[in-house]
Amino acid sequence: MSDPVTAMKNATFTNGIAEVREIGPLGMITLRGDLNASYMRKAATNVAGVDYPEVRTCTCAGERGIAWMSPDELLLMCPYDEVSAALEKIDGAFAKQHALAANVSDARAVFQVSGPHAREVVAKLAPVDLDPQTFTPGMFRRSRLAQVPAAFWMRDEVTFQIICFRSVGQYVFDLLSQAAQPGSEVGVFGI
Amino acid sequence: MSTRLATGGRLLNKSKPVGFTFNGKQMRGYAGDTLASALLANDQMLVGRSFKYHRPRGIVAAGPEEPNALVNLGSDATFEPNARATTTPLFDGLEAASQNHWPSLEFDVGAINKHLSRFLPAGFYYKMFMYPRAFWKHVYEPVIRQSAGLGKAPKDRDQDTYEHFYGFCDVLIVGGGVAGLQAAMSAAKSGARVIVMEQTAHWGGRAPVDGGTVDGTPVDKFVDEMVASLSDMDNVTLRLNTMGAGVYDHGYALGYERLTDDQAEAAGPRHRLWRVRAAHIITATGAIERPLSFAGNDIPGVMLAASLRDYLVNYGVSAGDRTVVVTNNDNAYLTAIALKHAGLDVPLIVDARVLPQDSALMEQAKALGIRVLMGHAIASVKGGKRVTGVEVCAQAGEGAVLEEITCDAVAMSGGWSPVVHLWSHCGGKLRWDTTHACFSPDVDNPPLGADGAGFVTPAGAAAGVFALDDVLNDAHAAADGVMTTLGFKLPKGLTAPSAERREDAPMAPVWMMPQGAAIKLREKTWLDYQNDVKVSDVRLAAQEGFVSVEHAKRYTTLGMATDQGKLSNINGLATLAGALDRDIPSVGTTTFRPPYHPISLAAIAGDSKNHTFQPIRRTPMHDWHDANGAEWEPVGAWRRPYAFKQGDESTHDAVMREVTNTRNNMGLLDASTLGKIIVKGPDAGRFLDMMYTNMMSNLKVGKCRYGLMCSENGFLIDDGVVARIDEDTWLCHTTTGGAESIHGHMEEWLQTEWWDWKVYVANVTEQYAQVAVVGPNARKCLEKLGGMDVSKDALGFMEWADGTLGGFKVRIYRISFSGELSFEIAIDASQGQAFWDALMVAGNDLGVMPYGTECLHILRAEKGFIMIGDETDGTVIPQDLGLHWALSKKKDDYLGKRAQERSHMTDPARWKLVGLETVDGSTLPDGAYAVAEGENANGQRNTQGRVTSSYHSPTLGKGIAMGLVLNGPDRMGEVLTFPGVDGKEFEARICDAVFYDKEGEKQNV
Amino acid sequence: MLSPTCHACGVTAEETEFHAGGEAHLKRFGPGSSDAEFESYLFTRQNPKGVHFERWRHANGCGKWFHVARCTMTLEVFASYSAQTYAPPADVLDAIKARRPDWEMED
Structure with a gap:
């Protein structure tokens, strides 16, 4: 195997109203099953090492995290080189259960948008209320960015982490860069 | 003449002079001007020609209601037609040109139409140009097109950027006049999130021009104070230059923000479209003054009275030295008074009303020495390109001229119409207000939101409330009502400020x-x-x-x-x-x-727009293809290489080379775009038996099977190879275009029909790069990479195995869509390019070449393999294609089975798939129809079949095709005639659809 | 543009996040059914002016299907509810009746 290559080779856009960069590679595993069952809670938290998420939230610490994707789906995040071991662990835990785990680390592109205007940049592309009173760090939202599906959450007050499909990594990077172009501050959200 | 006055102009920054051109003529204005006010300041009264008669047209209004002053703006990449001069901010270097005239604005040939106007009445075009019919296309339309039309279409690509912004609020207030600001203030004090949009660059609307005092403060100061306090509130967003453009279902509204229209070199987007979702919308959109209908009311110099006042007060521009005011209401008296105060002459106010006594404003006008004629009217305006005078008559009667007054401007006012547009967009009803003779919102019949309650409330003049004090009260009451409905509480005792009252006489x-x-x-x-x-x-x-x-x-x-x-x-x-x-x-x-x-x-x-016009999906090897001669083909949102061109060769030659090389040596195909869906669970086999027409539950672990999918209508929707991964898990390959739709199709049936079945699916399409290694040398290539046994015994046809190749972790499927020895190799997408590189190196002395989608098509057509989208078009069932072997007879049910039993589906006259070979070896046109004897009811030639795929086969050295033909399989050897589009006819013989390696020996080695 | 609420994940979002899937509560007829049954299952749809039960999918979201009871005239939404039902549940019917007292469920 050679070094893993991400969709955008960690491209960055830094001279705008917010910083856009592709991060990764990151380990990502889709889990489907009964989210209330203890086998699921245990498997997810054991591997990710973070708290089990509430509905429509994401718990994360560094590269590790668990995102609530739907009533029967989680996205588990971990360092890229831990995925094989993690999958083995999960498959063991799921052996007697009706559940599914799939490696999707390479199926996604992951971006961070950061800076005081990060909320504005994302609000130009996603039909989501990103007012600081409404959308707070830890909330997880699946929606769209312009014409493609995407999911995002805020790691802190000024940093979004955005996940989209790998094949549209270039499109999403271009969208985010243009939305962050110099002179495009909106001046809302208390900035 | 119209000119700039030495004093006045509250919106101007006179320390910043600005240069611009109109029809190439240099003119000067000030920062703060609109193009319209600057044109008037330069005595450019004539600004355009009307659409039909090419009549001279001057500026009539001062806002978005202006009908005449449309100009071409800018040039080349900033060119924009039909810009309204009254809403266009002036900036240094602005270039404007008038429209709809030829050869020039001053002298226009089309103006001859005005002398023909008696012969060009309403409906003239409808009546005149009907006959003879052929004349429309060849005579009438070309001539009319030449003389008609307003602005020119831009020729260059727009250099600017644009963006959307998704806004959310409790209350959206459209209009930043006193009503909008007061409503915003009252609403904001409840803590609600408020957005206020004002279409102009200034707050306050008409109030600062029309004057008055609020709580003892002059109204313009009151506006400044309101704006200052609203700006300080975190829950309020104030946007100038942002027009509320439309109101739509469920509280959705569009706002149009103009950011850099007046700053040629500014960074950032030019316009921003606000897509707002509001719990409630308050329309404080004001009112528009109406013209009066009198003869000559279109001559340049006849303007709306309030607009004339706006130019005077806001921009220090006088429309003329002597202005006659004509009105049916008190409001126009403000214009006369303002003109008089500015030292200009108002020879006469013509008032159509007959009133028992004078109102305050009338007394004020008279006190300034202005002559007022009650019960009178304008019989006719004198002048051509410019007003020279008016003829006065009695309002009652037919217009016998009583006297003629010399003047160079006419200020008219026919009363005010509330701007009800946004109220009405989503279904708000109107009522007729007899007092003000206007339509105003019928508040009992508002547009309804998601909860079934009204979600729009009008305020101020937009609600038909005109006096300043009433406006403030109405706006406060509107906000109060809205906030209560939304569950907010206004501070106790909050009331509207009160304005000084003026008793106006009623309008008529x-x-x-x-x-x-x-x-x-x-x-x-x-x-x-x-x-x-x-x-x-x-x-x-x-x-x-x-x-x-x-x-x-x-x-x-x-x-x-x-x-x-x-x-x-x-x-x-x-x-x-x-x-x-x-x-x-x-x-x-x-x-x-x-x-x-x-x-x-x-x-x-x-x-x-441009590179983000639509998402383009790229495989992990996209950049390599791009650098190696790929000619791109869109497949869904993906871009796939159609062929890889070498040197100067043509696309056709490249395709032929790729086919021959793949058959003789070895080819690589980027198959990453194929859909890959994991289906897992105790009921997965049962579920796949419903999804596919063939049996998937009995597939052995380690094996692959080709499957067909039909819709519940019975028609083919997808195909692909299914692999059984373990006891509970299958992996389904779909077509390139089908990955998302088939994944959705599976989820739909699992969620909405068989929700008690224990099955999970996951779309892992993009997790893997997939490379098809195809051709007689394919195995040798993999053996060179080494790491796993790929011999026939270890990995037979239609089997799969996990392992490593050249150090890469891979899964190999021994499947073939080409008829050749073929391995489809899946690898993590992040390794895709490296693996591809390794294959190119390993295959270097084995004749490796990449190939594209056209080569793939020819390879499969030579083998008679169907392609979803070619052989199928949403009306084709598996039985049409001779795919009976893929329809399980053991299963009671699968999606489409019942539909395929319908009489139309079992009709023996359905066209069936056959091969077609031209008699002379040429290539049939794709999509051509085979003709039959006779004509149908519409007088068209009868048909008996059509070509679904057609290619030149370099392997066989002739054209090969597949097609659907009436009773085709029973007519082997028969020759059919296919007319081409250019009058040429093709003769083709019906044959077996498998043209190459009929026994399938090559793929099974 | 409507603003549906996804019953599965609880998000209220603009219509562009969703995909409308036609009439809800169709009963599937497969092999063994009569031509008339199959025709009505496959092709015959209600087109009421008023209360309608619809299928929606939160396509650019959690991916789940759900049902919506909606007025086709006023676009009023009465309720979002589970797609895993054969008929509108009682609380949905109550919500409709509260707003449309004269409305009766059709067979």
Whole structure:
């Protein structure tokens, strides 16, 4: 195997109203099953090492995290080189259960948008209320960015982490860069 | 003449002079001017020509209701036609040019139409150009096209960027006049999130021009204070230069923000489209003054009274030295008084009303020495390209001239119409207000939101409330009501500030001036300035039976110009009502549709432009293909290489080379785009048996099977190879275009029909790069990489195995869509390019070449393999394609099975798949039809089949094709005739669809 | 543009996040059914002016299907509810009746 290559080779856009960069590679595993069952809670938290998420939230610490994707789906995040071991662990835990785990680390592109205007940049592309009173760090939202599906959450007050499909990594990077172009501050959200 | 005054101009920054050009002529203005005010300041009264008669047109209004002053703006990459001078901010270097004239604005050939106007009445074009029919295309249309049309279409690519912004709030307030600001203040004090949009660059609307005091403060100071306190509130967003363009279902509204229109070199987007979702919308959109209908009311220099006042107060511009004011209400007296205060002459106020006593404003005007004639009217305006005087007559009667007054401007006011557009966009109803003779929102019938309650509330002049004190109270009450409904509480005891009251005399509706104007006057009395619709035209329409307002509108084109009837509609309706002897409310209005005022298409497109016009999906090897001669083909949103061109070779030659090389040596295909869906669970086999026409539950672990998918309608929707991964898990390959739709299709059945089945699916399409290694040397290549046994015994045809190749972790499927020895190898996408590189190196002395989708098509067609989208088109069932072997007889049910039992599906006359080979070896045109004897009921030649795929096969050295033919499989050897598009006919013989390696030996080695 | 609420994940979002899937509560007829049954299952749809039960999918979201009871005239939404039902549940019917007292469920 050679070094893993991400969709955008960690491209960055830094001279705008917010910083856009592709991060990764990151380990990502889709889990489907009964989210209330203890086998699921245990498997997810054991591997990710973070708290089990509430509905429509994401718990994360560094590269590790668990995102609530739907009533029967989680996205588990971990360092890229831990995925094989993690999958083995999960498959063991799921052996007697009706559940599914799939490696999707390479199926996604992951971006961070950061800076005081990060909320504005994302609000130009996603039909989501990103007012600081409404959308707070830890909330997880699946929606769209312009014409493609995407999911995002805020790691802190000024940093979004955005996940989209790998094949549209270039499109999403271009969208985010243009939305962050110099002179495009909106001046809302208390900035 | 119109000119800039030494004093006045509250919106100007006189320390910043600005240079601009109009029709190439250098002119000067100030920062803060609109293009319209600057043109007037430079005595450019004539700004355009009307649409039909090419009549001289001057500026009439000061806002978005302006019908005449449309110009071409900028040049090349910043060119924009049909810009409204009254809403265009002036900036240094602005280039404007007038429209709809030839050869020049001053001398226009088309103006001859005005002398023909008696012969060009309403409906003229409809009546005249009907016959002879052939004349329309060859004579009438070319001539009309030459002389018609407003702005020019831009030729260059727009250099600017545009964006959207998704806004959310409790209350959206459209309009930043005193009503909007007061509503915002009251609403904001409850803590609610408020957005206020104002279309102009200034807060306060008309109030600072019209004056008055609020709680003892001059109203302009009051506005400044309001804006200052609102700006300090975190829950309030104030946007200038942002027009509320439309109101839509469930509290959705569009705002059109103009950011850099007046800053040529500024960074950032030019326009921003606000896509707002509001719990409630308050329309504080004000009112628009109406023109009066008198002869010559279209001559440059005749303006709306309040607009003339705006130019005076806001921009320090006088429209003329001597202005006659003509009115049916008190408001126009403000213009006369303001003019007088500015030292200009007002020889006469012509007031159509007869009143028992003078109002305060009338007394004030008279005290300034202005002569007022009550019960009078203008019989006719004198002048051509410019007003020179007016003839005065009695309002009652037919217009006998009593006296003539010399003047160079006329200020007219026919009363005010509330801007009800946004109220009406989503279904708000209107009522007729007899006091003010206008339509205003019927608050009992508002547009309804998701909860079934009204979600729009009008405030201030937009609600038909005009006096300053009433406006403030109404706006506060509107906000109070809305906030209570939304569950917010206003601070206890919060009331509206109170304004000084002025007792105005009531207005009197005047729809024709003079009241009994004869036809000669009516023919010169304009309703719609831009489209040249006169009072006589509307009367003619009524006379000819166009009694519905919507029909009369289209017959006369009244209100169909770019101003969408903002000035003309009510006067037109009243004229129609008069001609029909009905009252105005019973005639009704035409429909108000968004946008309120034109917005740029680019703002609607937003980021969907240039490289982000639409998402393009790229495989992990995309860049390599691009650097190695790929000619791209769109497949769904993906880009796939159609062929890899080497040197100067043509695309066709490249495809032929790729086919031959793959058959003789070895080819690589990037198959990453194929859909890959994991289906897992105790009921997964049972589920797949429903999804596919064939049996998937009995597939052995380690094996692959080709499967067909049909819709519940019975028609083929997808195909692909299914692999059994373990006892509970299958992996389904779909077509490139089918990954998302088939994944959705599976989820839909699992969630909505068989929700008790224990199955999970996951779309892992993009997790893997997939490379097809195809050709006689394929195995040798993999053996060179080494790491796993790929011999026939270890990995037989239609089997799969996990392992490593050249150090890469891979899964190999021994499947073939080409008829050759073939391995489809899946690898993590992040390794895709490295693996591809390794294959290119390992295959270097084995004749490796990449190949594209056209080669793939030829390879599969030579083998008679069907392609979803070629052999199928949404009307084809597996039985049509001879795929009976893939229809399980053991299963009671699968999606499409019942449909395939319907009589039409079992009809033996359905066309069936066969091979076709031309008699002379040429290539059949794709999609060509085989003709049969006779004609159908429409007089068209009968058909008996069609070509579904057709290629030149370099392997066989001739054209090969597949097609669906009536009774085809029973007619082997028969020759059919296929007419081409160019009159050429092709003869093709029906044959077996498998042209190459009929026994399938090559793929099974 | 409507603003549906996804019953599965609880998000209220603009219509562009969703995909409308036609009439809800169709009963599937497969092999063994009569031509008339199959025709009505496959092709015959209600087109009421008023209360309608619809299928929606939160396509650019959690991916789940759900049902919506909606008025086709006023676009009023009465309720979002589970797609895993054969008929509108009682609380949905109550919500409709509260707003449309004269409305009766059709067979």
